[in-house]
Amino acid sequence: MTDTSILSKTDYHTSEQAERLLKKRYRSEARFIFYGRLAIICALLILVTLLSSIFLQGYTSFYQHMAILEFDLKQELVDPQNTGDPEVIAKADYRTIVNNMLREKFPDVTVRRDRKALKDIISSGSDLFVRSAVMADLSLVGTRATIAVPLSDDADSVFKGFIDRTLPEDERRVKDNQLGWLDQLSEEGRIESRFNMTFFQVGDSREPELAGIWGAVVGSALTLVVTLLISFPLGVATAIYLEEFAPKNRWTDLIEVNINNLAAVPSIVFGLLGLAVFLNFFGLPRSAPLVGGLVLALMTLPTIIIASRASLKAVPPSIREGGLGVGASHVQTVFHHVLPLAMPGMMTGTIIGMAQALGETAPLLMIGMVAFIVDVPTGITSPATVLPVQIFIWADSPERAFVAKTGGAIMVLLSFLVIMNLIAVMLRRRFERRW
Amino acid sequence: MFLWIAVALLLIIMGAYYTGRGRAVSSVSGNYTALHSLPSYHGYYVALWAGLPAFILSIIWFFVAPQVLEGIVLSQAPESVTSLPPERLQVFMADVAAIAQGGIPSQVTPEREAAAEIYGSYLSVSNWLMFAVAISLAVAGLTYGRARIRPRLRARNSVESMVNLVLIICSTIAILTTVGIVFSLLFEALRFFARVPFTDFLFGLQWSPQTAIRADQVGGSGEFGAVPIFAGTFLITLIAMFVAVPIGLMSAIYLSDYASNSVRSVVKPILEILAGVPTVVYGFFAALTVAPTLRAWGGSIGLDVASESALAAGLVMGVMIIPFVSSLSDDVINAVPQSLRDASAGLGATNSETIRQVILPAALPGIVGAILLAVSRAIGETMIVVMAAGLAANLTANPLEAVTTVTVQIVTLLVGDQEFDSAKTLAAFALGLTLFAVTLVLNVIALRIVQRYREKYD
Incomplete structure (x- = not known):
């Protein structure tokens, strides 16, 4: 101006x-x-x-308060015959050991209702922690061992500062007597804040302090592998055909219009397709990464095709003419000269497509991946859930502690997405060529 | 089993490649120029003969064998099983297959276990048979292909025409997907319209899909009038557009016509982050941060805001669409030729006058197209509304009340226990068909507008 x-x-x-x-x-x-x-x-x-x-x-889901308590691992409870056999020791009744510990630690709690409240301050999965500590070191059998067990989610939120002690008792999730016991443990130095390894090691659970995202991460990985194996070859082959071989006729026009429209179809419609075709018609298993991967592959296919075509278009015609000029056939020119030059662009597009698939939730709800699944999936046909669906399930849970878990899972998901996008950007920077 | 077949086939195919190559070389005693095609093409040729028939057979077997097994099991099953109605029979067979393969059946009965035993024994027979047939087919193909190797064999041409065929097949997958979507939606939706008249669905004002599944249950009457759902979708989309269009458009204008290069190179990627955030994250944000905040604000000024208000879902959906609107309008604005800007500036117009009176009118068709695409995005968006919007189908225009949308209803009707074949689950497909049709029409119109607009200035 x-x-x-x-x-x-x-x-x-x-x-x-x-x-x-x-x-x-x-x-x-x-x-x-x-x-x-x-x-x-x-x-x-x-x-x-x-x-x-x-x-x-x-952020609070990444640490967790543990109670460091002394358990009496009596020989007659753990391994009565003194066999030393890990299988016998694994089957011992650790719940009783945990209960004995509580009785010993707080001898004055005798009323039935108070005992129940006392039990509620440590995780209901404490016996599993005692068991794994014993399994890791069999020499503990018959001794008194100091083992860290997680607090229950309510007790944990006391130490995380989510429980307002000034509220009247009946409006609080943690009652006065429980607060007293927790304070006592805390004064004895038995409460310790640790990095929450459980969160990264296990699958879902009904108890927030025992729930983890590992099951969902593995499910996501399996699903993405299926998606990649299907959509990358199909997408690249389609792009090569349309860009390099297809004659201009109504059929190829139809394919092109189709791909553009598929790119804009709402993702939930792909879920309906998966439900009607893969589950009901072909009878594939519900909740399986195989079906999830198939659905997501169809969904990401247009993205990959469009990106691959763009990168094929960017290869200058002189490369093709050069190839044909030294006597290569059409197929040889494309596969030996054009494709390698277009590959970085195709890979960038594929990574972006995969990032999209990783964040997708709606179509997977349709094919039953929303089920409550505790086990870490072992194969592409075993029931599984994926990270975004796990986030959805936790966000719907009433417990306060699950909200924190949801936030934690979102952070993990976002960091995966950031990594994938950074790889895409780096690929583009490293291999981008201006002709 | 499939893994072993794959490994064995792969080994045979590799063997075939080297056999073909070696035979081609030896047939001209090392004098390559006498060959029509390069030796490696002879290798590929034999490998194709070895691999392709066996591969096709495996695919066919994979789909046909379960049907055959089912027939065998049913022919040996007791009367009580064969007289089951088709849907129950389907569940029965799914359970039998699950038991036989170590999966999780819906229930275990003695009949199922007996049938599973038969199924299992025939399954292993079928698998071994498939293994044997696939391998022998591969070996036969190898031998045949090897016998055809001559110096004059046009191996390259054969291999290349095969490559071409494979590429064509791959590119038809896109068509097949569309066909699959249309047919699966249409087929189920037609079954729905056989029970509920089309006009009732499209113009009915009551939506309460809860029907009694069993005769002894007390259920709702099962009203399937979709108008409240369409109205709710429209309301939320409208709110989203009120957020996304001004912010998206203004930031696109600012970035393309005012911002310095350095500001643009920083702000643009940051805006793109908004597009990369998964929708489930927006849903969480809407349900746990925005909705309670709105409710508290509303309460403090004496308004009654529902905890699942249309406003919260719409606002967050609008945020999700901002980068979409902004990058599309950016393209459109940049496509307006520089000569128009220069002419306007030459007449003494300020920058904003140029934009408002020259560029925006010129870019209007493109911007309308972009907004239509954004609307279709908003209509089809699922997770935000599933997490933040309501379930009850209220017919209201008040954004502070809870409304429901098409996608929310599809999810609630299909997630959880479902009796396939009930009007309730079929209704989800009818809604899906409506959704697909509406977004398709919006997209086709929008793409056409944008394309025509581009051609005008190219």
């Missing part, structure tokens, strides 16, 4: 009216710029709010 200081000089204007008009126009210009900045600041603020609210809700 021209310099405003010259323009606003009065001698350039015939009347005061014109000068006023000019000022008005500049004001409106300034307002317009302000709106533009406002829009961008709004968008950025929303992004910051989104990410920080997730972080604030989720």
Whole structure:
């Protein structure tokens, strides 16, 4: 634009009216710029709010309070025949050992209701922790061993500061007597905050303190492998055909229109397709990564095809002419000369497609991947869930501690997505060529 | 089993490649120029003969064998099983297959176990038979292909036409997907419309899909009038557009016409992050952060905001669509030729006057197309509304109340226990068909508008 200081000089204007008009126009210009900045600041603020609210809700899921307690691993309870056989020891009644420990530690708790409340301050899966400690070191049998067990989710939130002690007792999830026991343990130095390994090692659970994302991560990985194995070859082959071999006729036009429309079909419709065709017609197993991968492959196919075609288009015709000129056949030219040059672009597109598939939830709900699954999946036909669906399941759970788990799982999912996108960006930077 | 077949076939195919190559070389005693095709093409030729028939057979076997096994099991099953109605029989066979293969059946009965034993024994016979047939077919193919190797054999041409065929087959998958979507939706939706008249579905004002599954249950009457659902979808989409269009459009204008290069190179990728966030994350944000905040604000000024208000879902959906609107409008605005801007500036217009009076009118068709694409995105979006919008089908225009959408209903009707074949589950497919049709029409119109607009300035 021209310099405003010259323009606003009065001698350039015939009347005061014109000068006023000019000022008005500049004001409106300034307002317009302000709106533009406002829009961008709004968008950025929303992004910051989104990410920080997730972080604030989720970071507590990465640590966990453990109670370090002394368990009496009596010989007659663990291994009565003194066989030393790990199989016998694995089957021992550790629940009783945990209960004995509580009775010993808090001898004055005798009323039945109080005993129940006392039991509720440590995790209901404590016996499993005692068992694995014993299995790791068989020499502990018959001794008194100090073992760390997780607190229950409610007790854990006391130490994480989510329980307001000033509230009246009946509005609080943790009662006065439980708070007393927890304070006692804490004063004895028996409560310790540790990195929550369980979260990264196990599958889902009904108890928040025992729930982990490993099952969902493995499920996601298996699903993505199926998706990649199907959509990458199919997408690249389709792109090569349409870009390099296809004659221009109605059939190829139809394919092209089709691909563009498929790219815009809502993802849930692919889920309906999977339900009707893969589950009901072909009878494939429900909740399996195989079916999830198939559905996601069909969904990401258009993305990969469009990206691959773009990168094939970017290879200059001189490469093809050069290949044909030295006597290579059409197929040889494409596969020996054009394809290697287009490959980085295709791979970038594929990674972006995979990132999309990793974050997708809706179609997987349709094919039953929303089931409650504790075990870590072992193959592509075993029941599994995936990270986004796990997030959905946890977000629906009433317990406060599951909200934190949801935030934690979202952070893990987002970091996977960030890594995938960074790889895509790096590939593009490293191999991008301007002809 | 399939793994072993695959490994064995792979070994045979590799062997075939080297046999073909070696034979081609020896047939001209090392004088390559006498061959029509390069030796490796002879190798590929024999490998194709060895691999392709066996591969096709395995695929066919994979789909046909379960049907045959089912027939055998049924022919030996007691009267009580064969007289089951078709849907129950399907469940029975699924359980039998699950028991035989070590999966998780829905229930275990003596009949099922007996049938599973028969199924299992025939299954292993079938698998071994398949193994033997596939391997012998591969070996036979290898021998045949090897016998055809001559110096004058046009191996390259044969291999290349095969490659071409494979590429054509791959590219038809896209068509097959569309056909699959259309047929699966249409087929189930037609069964739904056989029970509920089409006009009742499209114009009915009551939606309460809970029907009694068994005769002794008390269920709702099963009303399938979809107008409240369409209205809810429309309301949420409208709210989303009120957020996404101003912010998206203004930021696109600012970034393309005002921002310096350095600002653009920072802000643009950050906006793209919004597009990369999974929708389930937005759903979590809407349900656990935005909705309670709105409710608290509403409460503090005396408004009654539902905890699953349309406003919360719509606002967050709008945020999700911002980068979509902004990158599409950015393309459109950049496609307006520079000469128009220069002419406007030459007449003394300010930047904002140029944008408002020259660029936006010129880019209007493209922007309309972009907004239509964004609308179709919003209509089809699922996770945000499933997590943040309501389930009850209220017919209301008040954004503070809870409404439901097409996608929410599809998910609630199909997730969890379902009796296939009931009007309730079929209704989900009817809704899916409507969704597919509406988004398809929007997309086709939008793409056409955008394309025509591009051609105008190219």
